[in-house]
Amino acid sequence: MMDQNKRSDILGSLLTVGDEILLGDILNTNAHHIAGVLRAHGFRLQRVVVVEDAEEAIALELEQLTAQSRFVIVTGGLGPTDDDRTKWAVTRAFALPMAVDEADLQSLMARVKDRGGEWSDRLGRLAQLPQGATRLAPGRPMAGFSLEHHGVPCYFLPGVPHEMETLLREVVLPDLMHRFPQRPACCQRVLRLYGLMETEINDRLSGFDAVAYGVKVGYLPQTAENWVTLLASATDAEEAQRRLNAAEKELVLLLGEDHVIGRDDESLEKVVGTLLRQRAWKLAVAESCTGGLLAARLTAISGASDYFDRGFVTYSNQAKSQLLGVPEELLQRYGAVSRPVCEAMVQGVLERSKVQAALAVTGIAGPTGGSTQKPVGTVFIGGAVGTRTVVEQHHFQGNRRLVQEQSVQHALALLWRMLRS
Amino acid sequence: MMDQNKRSDILGSLLTVGDEILLGDILNTNAHHIAGVLRAHGFRLQRVVVVEDAEEAIALELEQLTAQSRFVIVTGGLGPTDDDRTKWAVTRAFALPMAVDEADLQSLMARVKDRGGEWSDRLGRLAQLPQGATRLAPGRPMAGFSLEHHGVPCYFLPGVPHEMETLLREVVLPDLMHRFPQRPACCQRVLRLYGLMETEINDRLSGFDAVAYGVKVGYLPQTAENWVTLLASATDAEEAQRRLNAAEKELVLLLGEDHVIGRDDESLEKVVGTLLRQRAWKLAVAESCTGGLLAARLTAISGASDYFDRGFVTYSNQAKSQLLGVPEELLQRYGAVSRPVCEAMVQGVLERSKVQAALAVTGIAGPTGGSTQKPVGTVFIGGAVGTRTVVEQHHFQGNRRLVQEQSVQHALALLWRMLRS
Incomplete structure (x- = not known):
């Protein structure tokens, strides 16, 4: 625009x-x-x-x-x-x-x-x-x-x-x-959104009059996350900030507060970390198809040791049984990529680590290993917070790296939703 | 040039x-x-x-x-x-x-x-x-x-x-x-090098006459790895390939075969995977400051389940003791970032996972947590193959992410050297 x-x-x-x-x-x-x-x-x-x-x-x-x-x-x-x-x-x-x-x-x-x-x-x-x-x-x-x-x-x-x-x-x-002292003063904001597709964002923002607010609105799709960017400029910094704040308030109303993960550099792993720290809770995770990427995202944040306790990369079935106590019967009956195994993984993490929150991911990142019933991109994500456990099934598109990244992003988003509710 | x-x-x-x-x-x-x-x-x-x-x-x-x-x-x-x-x-x-x-x-x-x-x-x-x-x-x-x-x-x-x-x-x-059927035929090659600094590469290649070989030589620094690129062009594909092969042979001689990790897309994790698969060996890793990044690099390769068994992200001291059997006395006496703890970590992985090869990383990724004796960037990397154990101390420069990435790269390089010797 x-x-x-x-x-x-x-x-x-x-x-x-x-x-x-x-x-x-x-x-x-x-x-x-x-x-x-x-x-x-x-x-x-x-x-x-x-x-x-x-x-x-x-x-x-x-x-x-x-x-x-x-x-x-x-x-x-x-x-x-x-x-x-x-x-x-x-x-x-x-x-x-x-x-x-x-x-x-x-x-x-x-x-x-x-x-x-x-x-x-x-x-x-x-x-x-x-x-x-x-x-x-x-x-x-x-x-x-x-x-x-x-x-x-x-x-x-x-x-x-x-x-x-x-x-x-x-x-x-x-x-x-x-x-160039006469240049406009600028303020920027990124709104990080979860759970809205590009077309939904377009629809919700169709009535927004950027010109009237004196801002520029941009749109940047990320992996399983969408960013709406705001750039306000004015002759002085105070006015630019005022325009930015007014426009942001209206945008958040239109998009729905529930979809806003955070602002600017507030990534999901950072927001989740803050929520855990506020509760003085510890988190542990178990990963199969993401192979350590979830733990790596969480520990990319400085100070993650305040709330991140440990991670299990249980790549083999034996590791799932030995480290998380997943019953071998479940693995044989349903396969490693299944709802019961994912649930057993997240429960195993919770019980064996003495933490208040746990995540587990098991899936088929591809390009090999898929079947008609469980095609490449089939991923189960489990979250446990206190006594509540949720297991979600996803079907992700894209190559191995994209399936892994989407799995991590949705795992963090699941924990974010559970911590807020 | x-x-x-x-x-x-x-x-x-x-x-x-x-x-x-x-x-x-x-x-x-x-x-x-x-x-x-x-x-x-x-x-x-x-x-x-x-x-x-x-x-x-x-x-x-x-x-x-x-x-x-x-x-x-x-x-x-x-x-x-x-x-x-x-x-x-x-x-x-x-x-x-x-x-x-x-x-x-x-x-x-x-x-x-x-x-x-x-x-x-x-x-x-x-x-x-x-x-x-x-x-x-x-x-x-x-x-x-x-x-x-x-x-x-x-x-x-x-x-x-x-x-x-x-x-x-x-x-x-x-x-x-x-x-444009008359365009030159091209062949490309990337030589991935470990253990040579840019100036050393320059010195070793100073006598190489690229023009005589009909190739263009480029140089691309990566994280803890250097790439020398070769581009050969000629009027036909066969001649281009011949030039590339001749130039590559000479370059490898000048640089030293020992420093060549692999060619083109042969990343360290891929080369290490191939070496493990050839021996029908399994690998397990334990990570502290890299927080899962090492396991994630290894499992980014499709088919890694052939040789990668499990990973422990032992972020807290408790996790190091419980999951790897690191004696609490060692943790208290030397601190989590120390040679004895790194050695205990890699031994713990080996003993508890029934694998033939193990890696362990513990360090201070920063920006906080450093001290005069152990500044940010101090990282211990341990490797165990069969009965041999090696622990290396490093001092990496750069921000948190760079320290983590260099740690992962050097851990993979340690395993690569141990598997080849």
């Missing part, structure tokens, strides 16, 4: 230099990071371009992008080797001579000497910059410089993600904020 | 249409997929451009890219809603009228009727295409069409990844291969 606030954003462009992205070796995660950081501060990318490490291609794009944008960010091609061409492309595009900063050269030579390294002309190239350029991190071992061209600030960052992120946060963003 | 084979590749461009990428909501995984598939078939992207869902911006890029490229692929903006502008941009860029395919319209109406849906003008728009365009999947519920402009084939694909992937594989790639 179109957003009337867009027009007041400060529009910039990003140029990514790198053969490895064009050849499909790596994902352009830098572009994703930069886009997100800019958006959160009232700037917006109108164009992202990826070109190879070739002087002509980089120079051509630099000319075009500086003519179209209020600012330009470039990543990659700043290393000392022959195929790092970015700064040469700058001298070409902006008709500038290459210059050497003496202070820079001295500090570089000192650093090499300190480390016992040998000086070479190749290293000397690192101290070369197009005339008029300013180093972004003088005296620190990171490439990166900025330069103004016809009033458009251009920032050249290394392609190494953590260096790029550091310079973006410490130097580029403050400089942009200083240059 | 420059590659003389590049020049003979068929060069194309990719245009991604989508606000959600420019706003940092999602990663451009489509671009990554398309680049990789094209490369494997002798095509190469020279430019990737991302623009917003706006007719003018899309039209402008279409004009530029068709003038520069042998072929153009466009993804996104093909849906039925008002903000899907791609086909309107095509009519504008190529000065074509919009046309309705009658057969298409009928099949669409029949599909809607079958599902009991209501017909609307909005749905009718789905049957509109720029004059001269050909639907990529006639009669199937997927948007996507192709069109030739001044002899340059242009393919318009939906942004939904699985639809895009299907059409790329089934329609676009065969069409490109038919149109």
Whole structure:
């Protein structure tokens, strides 16, 4: 949907230099990071371009992008080797001579000497910059410089993600904020939803007038979870926050509070952890087809030891009997992927671990192991909280990894529902 | 490094249409997929451009890219809603009228009727295409069409990844291969390496003459693993394969066979699984700080039930004592993150599970829980194969997730080394 606030954003462009992205070796995660950081501060990318490490291609794009944008960010091609061409492309595009900063050269030579390294002309190239350029991190071992061209600030960052992120946060963003004080203030919110399909969300939100609220509404499907995103912008931060709050309140009403798992970074495992911690309860889990993924999701949260006690990855039938006390008769009669076995697993966890909450998952993740009666994607999920036990049967679509991820997500959602009711 | 084979590749461009990428909501995984598939078939992207869902911006890029490229692929903006502008941009860029395919319209109406849906003008728009365009999947519920402009084939694909992937594989790639029979034949190889740092790899490969072998060598760091990639191209497939094999043989000699985990998709968990299966051995694992991630990596492989028996996620000290028989005295005296406890864990797994191989991991993943003596990132990894037991101490850098992933990778590598020796 179109957003009337867009027009007041400060529009910039990003140029990514790198053969490895064009050849499909790596994902352009830098572009994703930069886009997100800019958006959160009232700037917006109108164009992202990826070109190879070739002087002509980089120079051509630099000319075009500086003519179209209020600012330009470039990543990659700043290393000392022959195929790092970015700064040469700058001298070409902006008709500038290459210059050497003496202070820079001295500090570089000192650093090499300190480390016992040998000086070479190749290293000397690192101290070369197009005339008029300013180093972004003088005296620190990171490439990166900025330069103004016809009033458009251009920032050249290394392609190494953590260096790029550091310079973006410490130097580029403050400089942009200083240059463009009139940009809109922005607030963002993610509403994480469970139990509503995309079409249901569309239906429930069809009457919502985003323009009247001064927000932009987005929609992002996740694995067994849907996200509705809200972006409010206004001339000042207070007004943006007010718009966001008003819009969020209305959206939650339309979608139904019961479907809202959490906000922003409140993942299911985090929300479930908070509910357990509030009750001073412990959780233990038993997994077959998810093979440890459920425990791994829970323990990805720092501080999970407050409520997560243990996990059993009972992959073989023998493990199910020995560790959880699942009767062999049940396994033989119904098979490992069955409602009775799932129930016995979750009961076994509860009894043997002295916890207040338990989860169990058994299913066929595929691609092999399916049958007509129990096709690949058949998964039983059991939850036990106090004296209540629930076992659900699911039929998931997708490959092995997707079946495992959906199983984990629905197991966490089952516990979430049981803890709330 | 420059590659003389590049020049003979068929060069194309990719245009991604989508606000959600420019706003940092999602990663451009489509671009990554398309680049990789094209490369494997002798095509190469020279430019990737991302623009917003706006007719003018899309039209402008279409004009530029068709003038520069042998072929153009466009993804996104093909849906039925008002903000899907791609086909309107095509009519504008190529000065074509919009046309309705009658057969298409009928099949669409029949599909809607079958599902009991209501017909609307909005749905009718789905049957509109720029004059001269050909639907990529006639009669199937997927948007996507192709069109030739001044002899340059242009393919318009939906942004939904699985639809895009299907059409790329089934329609676009065969069409490109038919149109450009003279392209070079390509073969690729990934060598997965363990135990060599980037600088060591550089040193060992410094004498390797890629140009003489007719290959391109790339380098991709992974978590606790490094990949060296080889791309051979030649006028025919046999010659490309010959070049690849010769180059690979030389590279393995230079790098050292001992450091090669596997090739292409042979991940550590897969290679370890194969070694266990060959011996008809079973494996069980115990995890503390990795919280199930090690078991999850092992069971991500289909058929892991042949050799993976069970996993213990002993997060609490009580779980370590009860499930693995770790003496409480050891836990109190040395702490849960210590060499004696790790050794007791791996012994406990071995004794209680009747398996031939066992792994145990205990450490501090952070961000909390560290101390001066045992800082965050301190991890003990134990391996037991038959009567041999090895415990290693590591100090990993990075955030919680990185410490967990490095721990898993090094645990698998320990087992790999023990199984081979």
